[in-house]
Amino acid sequence: MSDQAASDSKEVVFDRLGHLVRSLHDTLREMGADAVLSEAAVEFPSARERLLHIGQLTERAANTVLTRVEECLPVQDRLIARAQALRDAPPSAEETTGFLAEVEQSCVITRAKLSDMMMAQDFQDLTGQLIKKVVTVLERTEQDLLRLLIDAAPPxxxxxxxxxxxxxxxxxxxxxxxxxxxxxxxxxxxxx
Known part of the structure; x- marks a missing residue:
């Protein structure tokens, strides 16, 4: 297919789509459904914004979780190395006390990071609500379009x-x- 033929084909598709949208708009206006058009015009950008917001919340939470895990790994690695060193040679009372203090401090750090990860997941409830709203908008629009097709269908x-x-x-x-x-x-x- 030549570039000109492809361009002409696209123009035909866009022209037909434009006619379809204009016809739908005129039909809805004639049926007194101007409010449906206004509501849809407002809801679709809102739905798009909601989905973008969900994406941002999800990305932020994922970044927080990954960062906190990366911060915890060296803390845990130090504990493992220290525990192995103490196991290999009988520790003195001072070494044991030092290790226990390090374990306590490491647990405090790890607990705080785990708490941050848990809090980063709080977006789940919000995104679930936003997704339900977007799905409701899409379902209603789908039902309205289907009903319009059914009502306009020839016997x-x-x-x-x-x-x-x-x-x-x-x-x-x-x-x-x-x-x-x-x-x-x-x-x-x-x-x-």
Missing amino acids: GTISEVKKEELMAGPGAPGSVALEQGDVDDLLADLGF
Whole structure:
């Protein structure tokens, strides 16, 4: 395919997409659903911002955990080396007391780092709530678009789906599904 043909093909796709969006917008406005458009226009940027925020929280937590683990490893390595040295030669009372003091200090440091790691995970509750909100926005939009397609479908293009078929794998939510050929015909009837 030549560069010109590829460019023309992209223009056709974008032109068709533009017509589809304009048609959807006009149809919703004619049906009195301007509020749906306004709400969706507000919710989608909000959903995108929420997902970006989740990504930032997740990255921050991962960095905190990795940093704290890296800080704990040398503390633990020193304890291991000191314990091995004491095991290999009978320690004096002074060496044993020094080692116990080092163990205590190392435990305090390690405990603080573990606490930091635990606190870094507090984003989990917040991200779970944000993800649920984004999914709700997407589900509502999907349902609205599906309902619009079903309502605008020519008679005979919608088939009932048995519950067993729904349990067999992915499909349209609910008990109604459009076949791909019917969707193509519907879009063609609408001028797309």
